[in-house]
Amino acid sequence: MSSSPRVGLVVVSHSPALAAAAVALASEMVASDPPSIAIAAGTPEGETGTDAARIAEAIGEAEEGAGVVVLMDLGSAVMSAELALEFLDPDAAQSVRLVAAPFVEGLMAAAVRAAGGASLDEVVAEARAALSPKSQHLGAGEPEAAPDDAPAGGSTEAAPADALAGPPPAVADVIVRNVGGLHARPAAVIAGAVAAFDAAVTLSVPGKAPASAASPIGIAILIATAGTAVRIAASGRQAAEAVKSVRALIEEGFGEELVDAGGAPHEPPPSTRELRVVGQPLGVSSGRVVGPVVVMTHDVIEPDGGARIAPEERTAARDRLRRAMLQVARTMHAQADRLGGQRREVLEATAAIAADPALHAAAEAHVRDEGLTPERAVWIELGRTAAQYREAGGRFAERATDIIDVRDRIIAALTGVEPPGVPEREHPFILVADDLAPADTVGLDPARCLAIVTEQGGPTSHTAILARELGLPAVVGAAGVTALAEGTVLLVDGDTGEIIEQPTEEQRATATGVVTLPPWQGPARTADGHRVILGANVGAPRDTRRAVERGAEGVGLFRTEFCFLDRQSEPGIDDQVAAYREVFAAFPGQKVIVRTLDAGSDKPLPFLTADDEPNPALGVRGFRTARRDGAVLDNQLLAIARAADAESAEVQVMAPMIATVQEAEDFVQRARAAGIPSVGVMIETPSAAMVADELMRVVDFVSIGTNDLSQYTMAADRQSGELAALADPWQPALLRMIRLIGEAGERTATPVGICGESAADPALAPVLVGLGVTSLSMSARAVTAVGTALSALPLSRCRDAAAAACAALDPARARAAAAAVLAG
Ligand code: PEP
Ligand code: MG
DSSP: OOOSOOOEEEEEESOHHHHHHHHHHHHHHTTTSOOOEEEEESOTTSOSSOOHHHHHHHHHHHOSSSOEEEEEOSTHHHHHHHHHHHHSOHHHHHTEEEEOOOHHHHHHHHHHHHHTTOOHHHHHHHHHGGGHHHHHHHOTTOOOOOGGGSOTTHHHHHSOGGGOOSOOOEEEEEEOOBTTOSOHHHHHHHHHHHTTSSSEEEEEOTTSOOEETTOHHHHHTTOOOTTOEEEEEEESTTHHHHHHHHHHHHHHGGGSOBOOTTSOTTSOOHHHHTOOOTTOOEEEEOOEEEEEEEEEOOOOOOOOSSOOOOGGGHHHHHHHHHHHHHHHHHHHHHHHHTOOHHHHHHHHHHHHHHTOHHHHHHHHHIIIIIOOOHHHHHHHHHHHHHHHHHHHOHHHHHTHHHHHHHHHHHHHHHHTOOOOOOOOOSSOEEEEESOOOGGGGGGOOTTTEEEEEESSOOTTSHHHHHHHHHTOOEEEOOTTGGGSOTTOEEEEETTTOOEEESOOHHHHTTOOSOSSSOSOOSSOBOTTOOBOEEEEEESSGGGHHHHHHTTOOSEEEEEGGGGSTTOSSOOOHHHHHHHHHHHHHTSTTSEEEEEOOOOBTTBOOTTTOOSOOSSGGGSSOGGGGGGTOHHHHHHHHHHHHHHHHHSOSEEEEEESSOOSHHHHHHHHHHHHHHTOOOEEEEEOSHHHHHTHHHHHHHOSEEEEOHHHHHHHHHTOOTTOSTTTTTTOTTOHHHHHHHHHHHHHHHHHTOOEEEOSGGGGOTTTHHHHHHTTOOEEEEOGGGHHHHHHHHHTSOHHHHHHHHHHHHHSSSHHHHHHHHHHHHTO
């Protein structure tokens, strides 16, 4: 959803039923992100007619700041709309257009364009032109013959085939290939895609009625699991394009793991066969912590099923219902806009449920036909949908919580109560819930929340995804856990799924990831006293608080490019000094290794990198950008030196993506010229590893970026899910590469750090130390676990484990060999 204002629409009709039906139809075109549409239909007395005061009010409701298009049905509707303009403030009236467009087609066309963020004039033009496909199809400029007057065969059939402007309906069959099937997120993606086409698109599966492809819920309820044959059908001007687009989306699998499309098409997919055992807790996000419980309940009270609304009040009630649903969708979209990664995706998929046109129509029908309250209508419809999801099992069942969350939020909006969310507490706590919906976690402060335990959910549920993204230990499927009293102390293990109520002191001491009850205190050493520095990886000043709390000894990698990813032009020196000082100030007297801008490849900076490189990972990235524009590097070094002068941190600087000794020399010379005494380079390329001895003669330290060193050693894109096994940091080839560097460090007495993700793995850290690495830098949350692992082992054991892992033939055997040695 766009966060900038969009053109709003007002539908003026003599008949509330006609207006509601037209809006429902138009909303199907823009399911994922509808524009504001307000209805002004009928008289205040509930009679057929129009009312200028209501139209003026509706204009105010629809206005977001980009203007309003008013579509009218006939006769006095036009006059009432003109009169309504008189009621408005003259400035406000300036941005309102009464459009002589066909009522239904015009509304649909305007809704699609407004949803896409078009300007007021563009929306007006689209609405006005909306009749042309129909008139061209039936013969442009010809007076329309009444069917009875038509010659044999009728005027449509008499038209030559090539005169028909509207294309024929399009159809395609496709097999669902992604392991999760067309669950909520893919459904939202499809609905979002079809909104861009001028076409009515349906999806169908054998034995079920077709669902509008504009309706995420309609699609999800088809329960199209992996292997299901889906028919895509479309009509309208862009039918063929729409079908092609939906087909491509389904075939590509929405970025999920794919299953063999040639398999038995109606077999349940692997995901549904792997249903979790009810009552068997499952660890889904690593970490072992202890803390007091806070139970989150969704306290929405079931709305009264006996209440009835008088017929004359039903139109207003339906308006209220529609507005509440759209308001919830907008709020969730706005929250999603503030997030990144998978949290954003899942929240957007949930927002699409609240905006689902089929759901709106079904809920409104309860109000219109039975006189139910809007909140009761929502309770029934979304409750039914959640039940269908649960019945479908597997991933669908895991997403039922999202539906219930949307239900409760809409009801909260309608009844004016607090929407559901995570309770606020001043102390760290373990959050216990039936299940967590994406929106619940928006306000979740990872510094306060130690872990998440839910009754529902499985390894692919949103709770699991979000917990992993937030770096919180999580256990799902813990039936009965919400019965615990607030404050009960729990030990939670996100690896094994173990949950212990009121753990003993001995059991508490086995926890590894608690801020408030640390079992390990730095500085890090092996059991026989060999010192290893554990630093934090920091991408922005806000990351420093956690690093300090977790006991990191300074910063082993400050990714400066993360401070400036949104800049179109080079940040000024003063801006840079301010950003760097914020980080340095958090670590007085401690080491902070600043990496100069690592722009390019997966982290483009518009002011420094080209966007047309055929192979950016092998292109001008990192230190190589200085070949084109050395001034940016020199300015940055100057800013780092100034910030270092102003603070007491012991600042060091290093360059990313170094491939030759000559590059290292060049960097050292520039850094020293800027006044920085301690200068190093990252070893991220096999070439740098091969000349490690020579590199170490020109620098003060090296830091191995195992993320990239693995990518370049294995020739496997670090972003490719398909090649993830090659990118495993336990690959013996990578371990041997690190060994080369560690040995060079020992020969030349040069500190060798690791700041790639591998440093955060408590099982791998002892192996890395055994390979000669002297410091490890990682995300703050891993510090305790790594420190604990090292403190239990003598250096000789780390060395033996390193030798065993390097000698193995593959990552699994490397892990097993190291674990066997480390176990003693
Ligand atoms: C690395 O490559 O391991 C590294 C630490 O750098 P980045 O992940 O920022 O490329
Ligand atoms: Mg790197």
